[in-house]
Amino acid sequence: xxxxxxxxxxxxxxxxxxxxxxxxxxxxxxxxxxxxxxxxxxxxxxxxxxxxxxxxxxxxxxxxxxxxxxxxxxxxxxxxxxxxxxxxxxxxxxxxxxxxxxxxxxxxxxxxxxxxxxxxxxxxxxxxxxxxxxxxxxxxxxxxxxxxxxxxxxxxxxxxxxxxxxxxxxxxxxxxx
Amino acid sequence: xxxxxxxxxxxxxxxxxxxxxxxxxxxxxxxxxxxxxxxxxxxxxxxxxxxxxxxxxxxxxxxxxxxxxxxxxxxxxxxxxxxxxxxxxxxxxxxxxxxxxxxxxxxxxxxxxxxxxxxxxxxxxxxxxxxxxxxxxxxxxxxxxxxxxxxxxxxxxxxxxxxxxxxxxxxxxxxxxxxxxxxxxxxxxxxxxxxxxxxxxxxxxxxxxxxxxxxxxxxxxxxxxxxxxxxxxxxxxxxxxxxxxxxxxxxxxxxxxxxxxxxxxxxxxxxxxxxxxxxxxxxxxxxxxxxxxxxxxxxxxxxxxxxxxxxxxxxxxxxxxxxxxxxxxxxxxxxxxxxxxxxxxx
Amino acid sequence: xxxxxxxxxxxxxxxxxxxxxxxxxxxxxxxxxxxxxxxxxxxxxxxxxxxxxxxxxxxxxxxxxxxxxxxxxxxxxxxxxxxxxxxxxxxxxxxxxxxxxxxxxxxxxxxxxxxxxxxxxxxxxxxxxxxxxxxxxxxxxxxxxxxxxxxxxxxxxxxxxxxxxxx
Numbered sequence: 001x002x003x004x005x006x007x008x009x010x011x012x013x014x015x016x017x018x019x020x021x022x023x024x025x026x027x028x029x030x031x032x033x034x035x036x037x038x039x040x041x042x043x044x045x046x047x048x049x050x051x052x053x054x055x056x057x058x059x060x061x062x063x064x065x066x067x068x069x070x071x072x073x074x075x076x077x078x079x080x081x082x083x084x085x086x087x088x089x090x091x092x093x094x095x096x097x098x099x100x101x102x103x104x105x106x107x108x109x110x111x112x113x114x115x116x117x118x119x120x121x122x123x124x125x126x127x128x129x130x131x132x133x134x135x136x137x138x139x140x141x142x143x144x145x146x147x148x149x150x151x152x153x154x155x156x157x158x159x160x161x162x163x164x165x166x167x168x169x170x171x172x173x174x175x176x177x
Numbered sequence: 178x179x180x181x182x183x184x185x186x187x188x189x190x191x192x193x194x195x196x197x198x199x200x201x202x203x204x205x206x207x208x209x210x211x212x213x214x215x216x217x218x219x220x221x222x223x224x225x226x227x228x229x230x231x232x233x234x235x236x237x238x239x240x241x242x243x244x245x246x247x248x249x250x251x252x253x254x255x256x257x258x259x260x261x262x263x264x265x266x267x268x269x270x271x272x273x274x275x276x277x278x279x280x281x282x283x284x285x286x287x288x289x290x291x292x293x294x295x296x297x298x299x300x301x302x303x304x305x306x307x308x309x310x311x312x313x314x315x316x317x318x319x320x321x322x323x324x325x326x327x328x329x330x331x332x333x334x335x336x337x338x339x340x341x342x343x344x345x346x347x348x349x350x351x352x353x354x355x356x357x358x359x360x361x362x363x364x365x366x367x368x369x370x371x372x373x374x375x376x377x378x379x380x381x382x383x384x385x386x387x388x389x390x391x392x393x394x395x396x397x398x399x400x401x402x403x404x405x406x407x408x409x410x411x412x413x414x415x416x417x418x419x420x421x422x423x424x425x426x427x428x429x430x431x432x433x434x435x436x437x438x439x440x441x442x443x444x445x446x447x448x449x450x451x452x453x454x455x456x457x458x459x460x461x462x463x464x465x466x467x468x469x470x471x472x473x474x475x476x477x478x479x480x481x482x483x484x485x486x487x488x489x490x491x492x493x494x495x496x497x498x499x500x501x502x503x504x505x506x507x508x509x510x511x512x513x514x515x516x517x518x519x520x521x522x523x
Numbered sequence: 524x525x526x527x528x529x530x531x532x533x534x535x536x537x538x539x540x541x542x543x544x545x546x547x548x549x550x551x552x553x554x555x556x557x558x559x560x561x562x563x564x565x566x567x568x569x570x571x572x573x574x575x576x577x578x579x580x581x582x583x584x585x586x587x588x589x590x591x592x593x594x595x596x597x598x599x600x601x602x603x604x605x606x607x608x609x610x611x612x613x614x615x616x617x618x619x620x621x622x623x624x625x626x627x628x629x630x631x632x633x634x635x636x637x638x639x640x641x642x643x644x645x646x647x648x649x650x651x652x653x654x655x656x657x658x659x660x661x662x663x664x665x666x667x668x669x670x671x672x673x674x675x676x677x678x679x680x681x682x683x684x685x686x687x688x689x690x
Contacts, residue, residue: 299575307579333598
């Protein structure tokens with residue numbers, strides 16, 4: 001059969017020459033290779049102490065954004081859920097009552113908002129679909145968990161801290177990114 | 178009452194020496210497991226154990242504790258007594274060889290000259306040889322008593338490997354013994370102190386001895402009895418807990434002892450080159466000698482590990498070919514050449 | 524009773540007990556292990572006679588090599604109660620009679636030989652068993668039988684290598 005690439009090498013089946021039969025030269029060659037590796041730089045990154053920086057376009061865990069006054073931006077339009085190719089997003093809408101204007105920016109808001117991180121493929125289409133700039137993909141990834149339940153992120157997991165009441169938390173979260 | 182006519186000081190002195198030697202070889206074997214993993218790591222561009230303690234130095238303790246707390250399983254269909262006897266024998270024969278290794282010259286404490294050797298018997302090398310040839314029983318009995326075909330195969334492999342390589346080892350030793358004219362390891366070391374080491378006269382003999390020692394210790398590339406890929410763990414497949422630990426441990430002790438034997442037979446033992454009779458206190462000289470001996474041993478242990486992480490395992494027929502068709506004729510030729518040279522030089 | 528005497532009696536008892544167990548144990552593997560114990564006891568006797576070389580050679584050759592081969596063969600034969608050969612009563616009887624006759628002859632020879640009656644073994648002294656003496660005797664008085672047997676061993680080893688080379 002004709003080779004498609006020229007990378008394959010034919011097996012040399014000739015009997016060993018006397019030099020090769022002595023083994024010791026080739027053993028010495030192999031041992032010099034392993035000895036040389038002792039002085040090579042170790043490429044390991046000691047993970048919990050050292051982390052690799054994410055690239056600027058990294059798409060990680062989602063956050064639900066608030067505006068400057070600390071109100072949730074999401075209006076539960078459902079465009080993100082429609083855009084999601086993995087159908088990872090579900091939500092339930094509710095109407096804003098009087099006196100809740102400081103909590104929700106729009107008249108309709110998401111009472112329940114869940115993303116299944118096991119389904120999510122982190123494509124970022126939800127981010128692009130959102131007309132209200134409410135959902136963003138951050139630079140972290142989902143920590144491991146023992147149960148599948150732990151990977152279904154609700155509103156309390158996704159919402160960023162309120163810049164007015166929890167300013168220090170927000171700064172910490174940003175600093176960690 | 179001859180029973181009480183013992184030299185009690187000698188007895189106490191020897192008991193202390195035995196305790197020190199056994200503790201030292203256990204600790205060194207323990208840290209050899211750590212060294213093995215570190216050497217493997219640096220040769221494969223990795224870091225190796227670094228979590229338990231600084232630089233992972235407590236890793237052997239963690240491993241030992243883990244082995245102690247593991248469940249002990251004795252298979253129902255095994256032969257219970259022999260199953261337990263196997264690892265005991267492996268450990269016993271590994272430790273017994275320490276007795277004739279001269280760890281240093283003598284030190285003087287409170288007017289008593291203390292030899293840093295447990296027993297200077299006049300057939301030291303033969304003793305080592307005898308204990309090594311008994312070492313195979315640990316493998317054979319353990320492998321057979323497990324009542325498992327993989328273990329049995331491994332036991333048979335181990336036995337035939339050890340017997341085959343003992344031949345070449347013995348013949349290569351004979352050439353050395355013709356030079357030294359003594360079977361006592363202490364005498365052989367003393368002959369080398371201040372003179373040229375035996376490796377200069379016996380390079381081929383040393384090479385054969387080294388290869389055979391590797392085979393006798395069941396170290397890679399001769400680790401066929403425990404070949405993971407064919408015999409899934411071999412003779413200690415059914416073992417768990419500290420009984421497995423004993424088998425693993427005895428391998429490292431064997432490695433330590435065979436390094437010690439090679440260092441004393443071919444590399445001058447506790448001899449420090451170029452030190453000569455410098456004007457130092459004799460006790461200090463003895464301690465320097467012990468340290469030098471340990472350094473030589475550690476270099477050998479490193480070479481053992483270096484080889485393990487470089488060469489792939491032999492196939493069984495290759496192993497036998499190497500032993501019978503290469504090493505034995507080579508050892509015989511070496512012996513003949515040595516004999517002829519000794520004869521010609523008178 | 525000195526230590527030597529105690530050791531002597533202990534080793535003798537051990538040797539006899541192990542020898543009986545070799546015959547009495549049902550499992551052939553156990554028989555071999557008892558036989559190894561016998562060799563150890565005999566080596567102990569050699570050491571008491573100040574024959575360290577013989578002691579260790581006994582261990583290397585018998586316990587270390589020949590018994591390993593025995594063990595090897597018996598492990599491979601997979602002996603158990605099903606494969607035990609049928610022994611008929613006449614075979615057993617013949618065995619008892621021939622063994623008994625051999626035993627009687629041995630006892631009578633030992634009792635009648637004047638050379639042995641009035642002699643006891645030299646304990647802890649004498650240098651007959653030391654390697655220097657043994658070497659000198661082997662290479663002077665018995666040089667021809669020694670050389671012939673060593674040539675025999677060498678040719679056996681060369682033969683093994685040659686047989687291996689053929690395939």
